[in-house]
Amino acid sequence: MTSYISCNDPEAFFRIIEKQARHYPVEATRITGKEENLCGLFLFRKGLSRPERQKALGRVLKMAAAEPERAPEEGDDPICHVPKTLGEDSCQVTTEERAQLFSFLKRESN
């Protein structure tokens, strides 16, 4: 079960992700700062080739370079920012599905 992470504690968030990554075929590599504090994580699919990793890292560095401009514009703390591409979990039972399930039961009880 995931518990609420405070937006003021990014290290805790990274540690939780690191722990969850162990359950999947994913490699988590820490990004540490000057004083060995945990700044971030690289998460890669296990078995990725070196060229593929380098390409992916190149894209990440580009995004990171653009971040100081993006964050103030969008008005969100980057740690809490939810990318617009994240849609609803496709497995979530929708209100329409529930309505039909329940309507059947209500018909039965009438």
Added chain:
Amino acid sequence: MNKSNTGNASPKIICISSGKGGVGKTSIAINLAAALAKNSRKVLLIDGDLGLANVDVALGINVRHTIRETVEQGRDPLSLLIEIMPGFHVLPASSGVPEMANLSHEEQVFLANTLEDTIDQFDYVLVDSAAGIGESVLWFNDWSQENIIILSPDPTSMTDAYALIKILHSRYGKKRFNLVINSVKSKKEGREVFEGIKAVLKRFLKIEPDFLGSLPVDNHVVKAIRNQKPFLITYPDSRASIAITEIADRI
């Protein structure tokens, strides 16, 4: 039905889940195994609730060694099996071990490979999964060839069963689901509940489940559970026993 395994055919692996807890998974899994064994099939029932074992409690058996020893020490699962009656064996889980409910990917792969080496001698392998939609529930369902979903005629059970099916279909590509409706007032109610959830599954997920049957509300079931015995063995002529035998014949 399949003939008893001569060692050439692979066993049929069936996962029994529900989403919601307390709808009768363990009781149905145990009695289904007993019904198959009574028909001269060799059955292994795996307690898939790896951290909060139920099967041993429901059968009143004392367990010293569990599947935890396979995961942590590489112990051969064959040495852990408990014979309940001729043809019916149980692979017990551990109780009060949260780590077992959250196995890592490597541990899951190891367990699956080890189990596959163990199960060849059986005709059927039934997995009594945990409640909910946690890791172990999903990967046992993914590992199995067939998926039985148990639900009862109430909104929470139907919603949770639907949610579980949706996850297994959307994320794991499962297309075939066998539904058993438990605790019904009549066969008619069982059929109606099935048709109700089938309509929703068909409309939104484009899948058509199969109806394995329904089990009636039956006092004999409650008595058998309290006595920690399968109702099929203790009350073989009860309505529940007749129903579970019919379900076993359809598998």
